[in-house]
Amino acid sequence: MTYDLIIANGTVATASDTFACDLGIRDGRIVALGHGLGPAKRTIEAAGKLVLPGGIDSHVHISQPSGEGIVMADDFESGTRSAAFGGNTTVLPFCVQDKGASLRETVKAYHALAEGRCYTDVSFHLVISEPSEQVLGQDLPALIADGYTSFKVFMTYEGLALADYEMLQVMSVARETGALVMVHAENYDAIRFLTQRLEQGGNIAPKFHGTSRPIPVEREATHRAISLAELVDVPVMIVHVSNREAMEEIARARARGLKVYGETCPQYLVLTERDMDGLNMEGAKYVCSPPPRDKASQIACWEGLRNGVFQTFSSDHCPFRYDDSAGKQAPKGRTSFRWVPNGIPGVETRLPILFSEGVGKGRISLNEFVALSATNHAKMYGLTNKGSIAVGMDADIAIWDPDREVTISQALLHHGSDYTPYEGIAVRGWPMTTIVRGQVVVRDGEMEAQPGTGGYVRRARSTYARSEPDNHTGSRT
Template sequence: MSLLIKGARVVTAADDYLADVYVADDRVTTIGATLDLPADHIVDAAGCYLLPGGVDPHTHLGFNMGLTTTSDDYASGTTAAAFGGTTTVVNFAQQKRGQHLRAAVDDGLASAEGKAVIDYAQHIVITELAAESLGQIDELVDEGVTSIKMFMAYPGELMVDDATLFQVLERAGQVGALCCIHAENGPVIDVLVRRALAQGRTNPSWHGRTRPELAEAEATHRAIALAEMAESPVYFVHLSCAEALAEVTAARDRNRPVFAETCPHYLFLDSSVYDDESFDTAKYVLTPPLRDARHHAHLWRGLRTDDLQVVSTDHCPFCLNGQKTIGADDFSKIPNGGPGVEHRLQLLYSGGVVAGRLSLRRMVDVFATTPARLFGLFPRKGTIAVGSDADFVVFDPNGTTTISAETHHMNVDYSLYEGWRLTGAVRTVISGGRVIVDNGVFTGKPGAGCYIARDASGQV
């Protein structure tokens, strides 16, 4: 199948120019000022940006959390991602206690089979380290699973100790894998949570009040030190506050291979939501919690100066009714996480580019290019170039997007941005040379997305 995109303003992390783009099968074959080539399908992109399809390196589709599982599986979650211009996700395969790492990845792949509408890859979540597990890391890297997540929070559930962190960091650095760290001091947070509950403070507002910025900053500092001793790169997921960013910035100023992402909810929402004592606040029970609005300026600066390299979504949705209500009488039992995979691009464009906080090319960089580079997908993903996958977003800068739970495609009963009206709209999304979203209509197919085995991670 061939595809010709006419009259687009092509914007990548490196370039901004007017051109036509021609696709044969699933790859870009020709880029030129004016192309007159026969095509099975022609997309008129005049007046629009043509952007690389987004790469979201942090999604939780079909992820088990305590007594429940995220409300989006690969079918609904990747469909929602497509409506937001994301054409590749890197999802988490979680090791159960005592489970071989290969088996955990196989479970993750099985959950995607026949469902994903866009391409996908896998991280492995390590929850314990048996004597033979280090060798299992080597096996996974050889098979294209080149990133590992570890938690410094949730003792007794997901948290690993410092010895495990160090050993996995060391082995990962040796074999070309990147460790992704959830950095919060879990044991101290547990003390604060138990203290609050003992005082009868059970409503969701106490989630944010028991997870202070310093708990994130301390864990970030400690993980950087362990990575430096291990001579390994390290990547921090969902960085939320100025104090943690200062630790990352200081390490990067020493030329350490330290990387970090933030998420739209940390750029646009703030801890004033926890002033509401009602259960509705459970919508904002995610980790780390939302921070004071003063942090926004620091995070935007970090994105501009490359101290933060990626904006992911940490899409981890649980319905307010029936899932979040598990913790109706105890905030510590509320499943942690929120939805966001559908609106990352629109929020970044409206609140970043239009608001003057990011350049257009930098937006593309943090939305698509650098996540592709860091996680072993570039140049197949994250750019528009001859030989790259034909994953594109035709984005209308003059359109508008209104966010609402009534109209979004995520399988969750609320939005973190209910009623927000944004500048810019996704018009057409193309994955592997196929139009999968066209003017608000889904034209894709469950199971059409492919698993991507990745190259070495942690290299830019």
């Protein structure tokens, strides 16, 4: 038997086991685990390296409309290139419905932006901004049936925030179709109130972004989102959780038997609110929502990764250029923090930060790292052939040098942004080779593939959102 690729002599880790093993790959799938597997068209030597499931980043923003005069820094070519260099093999961006726009046409437009441009595989979440009768009765149920099995709703941002009644409406569709609801939980009216008071007092610098979105704003919205989901009896994922108080709402709901899940991100582990207090506009580099908190919140988020409050660890990659009038230096942004484009880049640095700060410092195990970075994402979002190393799974692999020491720097990264908020952070452990469905994309830190290597993946229903078996298998088209 001849293989297309053998990965030899590495240490394989899954969410549950760690063992020495060779991998045999054919036609984009893992077909054998063992030793002395035989001839292959290509062999990659992995002695002294970790062979892990490719990372799945289930929360990224790419080529997303961001307001008049504002341009997102990554298209699908640069965003997925950066993801691949960061050890990721699948990313899940958002198709954002504009007010008055057809949800079906929105999805079609995002596919056009991605087609032929991706280095990694992609799948799309939907964002519902206008739950009209057409959307609720026809478009959304049909799209969920077509494999868009998760959608996000916002409790903040002008033009995106849904009222409670609208939240209940879309949650009801999820209940009927088995979709998973993702919630950005921040109280829009509270933010508007605090922002107005700050601006009236002349407090307009980027650092006041955090002041306008304090922990109670997130805690209250998390409680309300869970309460609405409980009324409808639907699972819900609270994304980018930043603090203990919101975590406690999730934990209490789960203790009552509710299907409530949580996600956190690198900015809540290694950044703080003080980073937004830079000279002039430097603090704008760290403006995201929810904002970075304090050291106590960092400690809490690490606890949540260890004790199961969080099922997934995502980047919330939302890149803008800093030195650019269409990015963080937008003219209106200088008039108030409220106009600074909201979001930071992080898809390439997500996994090295978690590996170094988590596995390297004994906060989490290697197997927990795999679960938080890949396996749980696959289960949460219906990527049935991804997220683990086993016979029959997609050959999505990241080969790591666990001892490589790197100081994160913009000069090393491959995204479209002109800065990284993690500049100067030293990490130990780095992904060296990334393989997508058996095709080497990055090898020893060098790009080998062409855009178009990755493709769209149709998803099944979430393992976390259903109780009965589902035989639907996700497939690339």
